[in-house]
Amino acid sequence: MGVPAFFRWLSRKYPSIIVHCVEEKGRECNGVRVPVDTTKPNPNEVEFDNLYLDMNGIIHPCTHPEDKPAPKNEDEMMVAIFEYIDRLFNIVRPRRVLYMAIDGVAPRAKMNQQRSRRFRASKEGVELTEEKNRMREEVIQRGGYLPPEEIKERFDSNCITPGTEFMDNLARCLRYYVADRLSNDPGWKNVVVFLSDASVPGEGEHKIMDFIRRQRAQPNHDPNTHHCLCGADADLIMLGLATHEPNFTIIREEFKPNKPRPCALCGQMGHDIKECQGVAREKQGQHDEFADAMPVAEQEFIFIRLCVLREYLARELTMASLPFPFDFERSIDDWVFMCFFVGNDFLPHLPSLEIREGAIDRLVNIYKDVVHKTGGYLTQNGYVNLERVEMIMQAVGVAEDNIFKKRKEDDENFKRRNKEKRKRMKAEQQGPAYLTSGQFAPQALGRRDRPEPVQNARHQAYGMRMQSAEQHNKDAAQSLKSMMRNGGRSSAGVSDGPDSRGAKRKAEDSDSEPEPEDNVRLWEEGWKQRYYKTKFDVDVSDEGFRKKVVRSYVEGLCWVLRYYYQGCASWKWYFPFHYAPFASDFKDIKEMFSDFEKDTKPFKPLEQLMGVFPAASGNFLPPSWRNLMMSAESSIIDFYPDDFAIDLNGKKYAWQGESLFLNKRTDDITTRSARLELYFTSLRRNSLGSDVLFLGKSHPLFDFIHELYRTETREGTVVPAELCHGIQGTLTLDEDPILPDETVKSPIPMLRDISHNSSINVKFKDPQFTEGFVFKAVLLPGAKMPNKVLKPEDFERGNRGSWRPQLGFNPNRQQAHLDQSGFRRILNHLFCSSSHGLNRNQQFGGQYSNAPPPSSYNQGSYSRPAHSAGHQQFQRKTPPPAP
Amino acid sequence: MSGVRCGDDVSDYLRQNPQLAQWVESFRGYCESNKQWSARREFILRNMEAFPTVKPGTSSSSLDKLLSLSMVWANHVFLGCSYPQAVMDKIKKMGEGIAVQDPPVHKTTKDGIMSRGKRSATDEGDADSCVKRAKAAPNELNAAWNMTQKSGPPPQAPAEHQPFFNRLYKAVAWKLVSAGGFGPNLDHFEILRSCVESCKQTLTCVFVPLKDIAGLPAGRTQKDGHVCEIRCQMVYMGTGYGRDESAAKAMASKEALKVFQGRKVTVKICRRRYKGRDVEDLVLLDELPRSQGFPPALSYPFQDEQLEHTSS
Structure with a gap:
């Protein structure tokens, strides 16, 4: 679920699920980097067994980062990826398994989204360049200065799609990386590494789920394995809950919305391309010594503890006096199911359910109301009970009218507040520090508004003094706030005379701010007709068409749930419309769905490429196929429009709009491209690969695998469960294996070959089950639930002293504690830097308040010398006792 | 039908x-x-x-x-x-000859997103974006494409331009007040230019020598002199004739300022001649009924490939 709103909502409602990571940083000693010893206990005071990496969440930020300069070439990208994995490994320190999964070909249902993202990306790229050129000219005409345009090759992130050469290279580099770490890093010594590259079909996170699901279903699985899954998608939370493993943690980068980004034109922070004025760059620091430092701290990581989320949900979902016994595990499944209504990658969300409007709470309430009538749960093991779902939908449908009205109201309020806020912000706006203000503010030539003569000199002088003091203060803090402030206009301060205000007003109350016209007007009578008319271009009387949409949506709900609980039910299924029906349209849905087509096969990587790429990314394909995307003679030309409409109605951001050209198609792309199969089969890149298992010499399974190679066992061999923490699967020999004591060539020029390799690899296949096997969504016998974290609801104060909230993983962790001198130091430090400036004397008149302020720029961790672990150290260690 | x-x-x-x-x-x-x-x-x-x-x-x-x-x-x-x-x-x-009843009108992202920002007014102003616009035009046109309409400004264009001209109207009104009212002894071009620029836009002037204009009434004797057409944001404002270019420009500005004498100005799509054909053009009008048609257009910013296609 690419909905950031979901995670935001979750972390606000259930704050205790989040634990900040403690990360031990590598140190530098005389210019030599000393790596962190990951064999030591985990500083987070918890030990993880398995770490799963959804690699696409790593590849994207490493290849085209948003907050730092992009890597120059592919080799640097690979190294960035390696470093990122090292960092995660250091934080999580898995003891048994490291599973790396790169997205392979996705089910057809997902390809819709991929396709629209890629088309959108390429269209936006073109538009950005156009906009840039236009603005550049405008700024230069106005006499602004812009740094010369850098000519650099834009990395087309579209190449992160299975089947491209880039992905093939990446897989090779990762093999090298794993072999290197297994041979050289003691922390990796006993870890089994699985690498599932882009040639293995399935989305990364779902390949991981499949692995967990299949391991759970075999008898040797350790029910108390502690899983840690890395990835930022909100649906990982759903997937984690769906496993019903008691110890499941998700690690992701801390969510920081609205990170400041440099202007695409002049490269300065504080404004975006539209507001670029081409003013000279402001000095960073007194002598411009921080010019290259990006004012953003390194991304930190957070853990999301699903066992705590389960505690929260238990409180919310537990219902008394049910006509049937309450089963918490099944109510979790129902909760996961209901979250799909609000948004997922495969279906558009229902128009009446917006996560920002508390849609999930609404659903949970309805669910609890209706469950008495339904007489049971909505789902079981990933299969949906449609009759009961209909009752929920009808209950939502009743409220639909009011929801739309309320939304309009809220929207209007929001706009009004925003307008006021913008006004306020504008009043505070300031130009760069070197701009003079007041009477001496620069004025454009030939304008009517001449500077006001000074009316009250003392007042004016005071104002300017205050302003410069404040400016100084801000410099000192160099807070993010001031970075985000829109640099630019200079008319702030006392000089805001009547004249300049007049000029400003004119620009402001341009009654325009044209929004895309909303023809649907969901808040007005007759919304249903208008919705179907504008979105589907059919009349509301066309009952048959509406039924078709509902049927597809119902199929979709069944498909998605099955995908999460049992794996991909059909590689071919997809939702063929752009929009969802209304909740009130879900009538008589019980008969609408029976089962999916059996034995569908995943696509070939190059079929997927043809399916999701716009013609502009055709350079990743051989020339003959590229031609199919452009020529008027091509028989699949209809899949490659070079421009398309985007529906912005009711969507706040452009990216949320729908790309309208999609899935206009029944005989889908593959039947067409079946004729191209001839070409497709020729390439290795196009074949389906297999998961690969790696391990090092000291692992108990090592000799077993080595023996397989020595005896050249051709058929698959089952992993002896006792050698590998109960992990099962089938091993087959790799055609081009990494073998101990054979040199592993480095695919990256700047890294060395591994001459003393002590790792080995072999193909791995998950345990197979008979067809029709249903993976049970239950707690396994023998699973021990982790300790409760939340404050018990019946907690009484006098009972056991006051409640102490748990901050990390360990309930008994040693609290850090400061002695007197420590407090003094902190107070000193804090108050000095905050009161330095104008109100120093008013606030804290203590004897230390005259101490010099700390150097103004060592606040963010970006300028820290490498040896400090900062506050982390400080949390863990108790300082020496007071003298 | x-x-x-x-x-x-x-x-x-x-x-x-x-x-x-x-x-x-x-x-x-x-x-x-x-x-x-x-x-x-x-x-x-x-x-x-x-x-x-x-x-x-x-x-x-x-x-x-x-x-x-x-x-x-x-x-x-x-x-x-x-x-x-x-x-x-x-x-x-x-697809010629297939008639589709009220096909949906779609906006491409360009129109959708760009027109949201504050810059919407500036967008179409400079010549640079005129080019861009002409490029973008086919898409939106084609979307609403049926056999009767071949080219011209998009149907939503008047609404998009209206806010700007409302502001311009205010600016002109104040300027004229301070200059002592509309009259023959003003520097009309200067007034128009400064007002437009105070609204952060520029004027586009197109000059054509009179002798290059085909199809003039035969009785006309003058063969020299220039004609000037003034547009702002692609919206036609006025045409004028003069012995030299600056005189033509002054005359055109005067014509344009006349439009601002009414109670309000409106942007509309109107038919007028251009190179011997009828085309749809964006025109700035006052609310008075017009007695005569427009002079033929000297430039046409909404031209697209289709038109050229049919003409060539």
Whole structure:
């Protein structure tokens, strides 16, 4: 679920699920980097067994980062990826398994989204360049200065799609990386590494789920394995809950919305391309010594503890006096199911359910109301009970009218507040520090508004003094706030005379701010007709068409749930419309769905490429196929429009709009491209690969695998469960294996070959089950639930002293504690830097308040010398006792 | 009405050929509505002769091509997609004569997003974006494309430009007040220019020597002199004649300022002549009824490939 709103909502409602990571940083000693010893206990005071990496969440930020300069070439990208994995490994320190999964070909249902993202990306790229050129000219005409345009090759992130050469290279580099770490890093010594590259079909996170699901279903699985899954998608939370493993943690980068980004034109922070004025760059620091430092701290990581989320949900979902016994595990499944209504990658969300409007709470309430009538749960093991779902939908449908009205109201309020806020912000706006203000503010030539003569000199002088003091203060803090402030206009301060205000007003109350016209007007009578008319271009009387949409949506709900609980039910299924029906349209849905087509096969990587790429990314394909995307003679030309409409109605951001050209198609792309199969089969890149298992010499399974190679066992061999923490699967020999004591060539020029390799690899296949096997969504016998974290609801104060909230993983962790001198130091430090400036004397008149302020720029961790672990150290260690 | 008739023709035809009907029906998409399907069906049937190897009941690569082009056409008309020029030309020809009742109007992102920002007014101002606009125009036009309308400003253009001209109206009014009212002894161009620039826009002046204008009334004797046309944000404001370019410009500005003497100004789409053809143009009007038509246009910023295509 690419909905950031979901995670935001979750972390606000259930704050205790989040634990900040403690990360031990590598140190530098005389210019030599000393790596962190990951064999030591985990500083987070918890030990993880398995770490799963959804690699696409790593590849994207490493290849085209948003907050730092992009890597120059592919080799640097690979190294960035390696470093990122090292960092995660250091934080999580898995003891048994490291599973790396790169997205392979996705089910057809997902390809819709991929396709629209890629088309959108390429269209936006073109538009950005156009906009840039236009603005550049405008700024230069106005006499602004812009740094010369850098000519650099834009990395087309579209190449992160299975089947491209880039992905093939990446897989090779990762093999090298794993072999290197297994041979050289003691922390990796006993870890089994699985690498599932882009040639293995399935989305990364779902390949991981499949692995967990299949391991759970075999008898040797350790029910108390502690899983840690890395990835930022909100649906990982759903997937984690769906496993019903008691110890499941998700690690992701801390969510920081609205990170400041440099202007695409002049490269300065504080404004975006539209507001670029081409003013000279402001000095960073007194002598411009921080010019290259990006004012953003390194991304930190957070853990999301699903066992705590389960505690929260238990409180919310537990219902008394049910006509049937309450089963918490099944109510979790129902909760996961209901979250799909609000948004997922495969279906558009229902128009009446917006996560920002508390849609999930609404659903949970309805669910609890209706469950008495339904007489049971909505789902079981990933299969949906449609009759009961209909009752929920009808209950939502009743409220639909009011929801739309309320939304309009809220929207209007929001706009009004925003307008006021913008006004306020504008009043505070300031130009760069070197701009003079007041009477001496620069004025454009030939304008009517001449500077006001000074009316009250003392007042004016005071104002300017205050302003410069404040400016100084801000410099000192160099807070993010001031970075985000829109640099630019200079008319702030006392000089805001009547004249300049007049000029400003004119620009402001341009009654325009044209929004895309909303023809649907969901808040007005007759919304249903208008919705179907504008979105589907059919009349509301066309009952048959509406039924078709509902049927597809119902199929979709069944498909998605099955995908999460049992794996991909059909590689071919997809939702063929752009929009969802209304909740009130879900009538008589019980008969609408029976089962999916059996034995569908995943696509070939190059079929997927043809399916999701716009013609502009055709350079990743051989020339003959590229031609199919452009020529008027091509028989699949209809899949490659070079421009398309985007529906912005009711969507706040452009990216949320729908790309309208999609899935206009029944005989889908593959039947067409079946004729191209001839070409497709020729390439290795196009074949389906297999998961690969790696391990090092000291692992108990090592000799077993080595023996397989020595005896050249051709058929698959089952992993002896006792050698590998109960992990099962089938091993087959790799055609081009990494073998101990054979040199592993480095695919990256700047890294060395591994001459003393002590790792080995072999193909791995998950345990197979008979067809029709249903993976049970239950707690396994023998699973021990982790300790409760939340404050018990019946907690009484006098009972056991006051409640102490748990901050990390360990309930008994040693609290850090400061002695007197420590407090003094902190107070000193804090108050000095905050009161330095104008109100120093008013606030804290203590004897230390005259101490010099700390150097103004060592606040963010970006300028820290490498040896400090900062506050982390400080949390863990108790300082020496007071003298 | 013609659309209905055509549709009827098609269904009559299909009733007489049930086998063909069945065959064609197999190409219908699951998510295609009746309206879209009947249009696409007509497209397929009409163009079958052009693909002689297409035989009902058999599949072939030329059938694939025809189906693909029919999808291109439908995506274009109903979803607002555009394709490489060669493909567009082809389907345009193939789709001639098929009338679609009120096809949906789509905006491409350019119009959708760009017009949201504060800059909407500046967007179309400079010549640079005129070019861009002309490029963007085909898409939105094509989306609303039917056989009657060949080119011209997009239907939403007047509404987009109106706020700017409201501001300009205020600016001009104040400027004239401070200059002592509208009259013959003003520097009209200077007034117009400063007002437009105070609204952060620029004027576009096009000059054409009189002798280059074809089709002047025969009785006219003057052969020298220049004609000037003033536009702002592509909206036509006025035309003027003078001995030299600056005189022509002054005259055109005076004409333009006259429009601002009413209670308000309105941007409208009007028909006028351009190079001997009738075209739709964006024009700034006062609320008074006009006694005469507009002078022929000297420039036409909404020109697109279609127009050129037909003219060449």
